[in-house]
Amino acid sequence: MKILVPIKRVPDPDHRIRVDLQRIALELSDVPHIINPFDANALEEAVRIREGPVPDAEIIAIGIGDPAWQQELRTSLAMGADRAIHVGVSGPPDPWNVARILRAITERESPDLVLMGKQAVDDDSNQAGQFVAGLLGWPQATFVSQIEFIPLDPEPSIAGHQLRVARETDTGIETIRLRLPAVITADLRLNEPRYAALPAILKAKRKPIETIPLTELNIELSPRVERIALQEVSSSRKCQYVQSVDELLDQLFLNRCL
């Protein structure tokens, strides 16, 4: 069984993000970057699948972006991916082009499962997983917080597996089953990602990262989303402090909040 795990490199969300003077780009040079948190959940789950129900699973991390991406791919190898693919592009493409590239890689690698994050915490699009599932015509389960392998026959081959997943929806936890191959997008409650220990980090240095130029995939980027402007958001509220419950109630009634 093969599991493909897309990894996005994103600015650390705990840092303040600034917009440049032209109001078109973010100033990110001083901001540390991390693996998108949801992608870390996806990778962790892939490793748990290999540690549990499918010991022969091969885990391939894939990143689409500039050379700096190598760092997050190296971290992915330390967390447990067996190998990594880096598709070199000058900046992260929009979700449509991410999905097209993921489809091309999927056609090359024939994974049984694409396990990815539900959303990138920088663009907050929540699209690439659904796009690639549609493009491949594969079953999809988005916002997944639990995955269970159901063996359909005694042979531990993947063709003999179905997945039962729990999905976090606005109305509650939904349970569905999926045929493989499938696309799954991870929610934060899927698991708690591990920190790579030193031996794993050292071992990761010897694992391969293959670099594939876009031309080799016969893909020309065709952006669907074009950014016109960016704006920082700041709070315009001024907090009025009250000293007691009585004063609070007076204020709330006076201002017709209640």
Place this chain on the structure above:
Amino acid sequence: MRILAVIEHDGSSPKPGSLAAVGFAQAVAERNGGHVASLVIGHTVAGIAEILTSFGIVYFADSPALANPLADRYAQVIVDAVSRYHADMLVAASSTYAKDIVGRAAGLLGGAMVSDVVAHDWRDGQLLFVRPMHAGMVTETVILHGDPKIVTIRPTAYPQPIAMETQGELFPIAVQDPLPVGMMWEHLESKLGTRPDVTDARIVVAGGRAIADRHDFERLVGGLADCLDGAIASTRALVDAGIAPNSLQVGQTGKIIAPELYIALGISGAVQHLAGMKNSKKVLAINKDPNAPIFDFADYGLVGDVYDVVPELIGKLHEP
């Protein structure tokens, strides 16, 4: 421009958020002389389709095979409806339903999609969309290249639609055989109680890590909400701790709400939480740490222990 709105429903009526998507569609159509239609998918949904005829023509796909929202089937139906109506734009309210199903349909329709739109504008006849990113710390203005354009909107940002003078026509959509069968429904465990839904309540009371257990959550957060006919909500911290169900989580990865009054009980004010509530009309924060960031996003602040303040508040609200 022909705009098709995908309507999410609860089995008997359209969700208010989906109606706001129709409101958005009307606003766009009014400006460029366009038309608006709705699409309902499910089983025994004729009644819901009927309700929607007040806003124009309605397509509906009704079949036992569509009894539950499975993305592979539903997306195929949406793609059929887009081609029947010759839609140049597909809109829906940003919810887990639309992110899942409309997102997949968008993948089949060429991927010109923008999510979570909070405002739009026109420039040289072109539609500009404004959307938050980076957990709402930044907003971006974008244009879409390609057709159809697929848009999800934040329901809090758009009004309910205006009824037409004449009712629209109803068009059933025959379900094309075979529907995909790679996804199979099991069940939905809904923890929605009897309280108002957090996305449409006027007042929302939310609890954070300060709340120690389920019992206290019910007593303090639930108790205060009940005095105010409000809904209850929580931070991710409480959902992770198993104290509150996931459907109550507000924030970047939870629900996005904008009630008249948001009451934050023992919530620090992490950006990921603010992303879900900072557009509330008024915010009241109660926190024992005077430096908690939530106060920067609050209109009223009370520095104190929620275990003392909230019972007192509930007691005084009960007084005649």
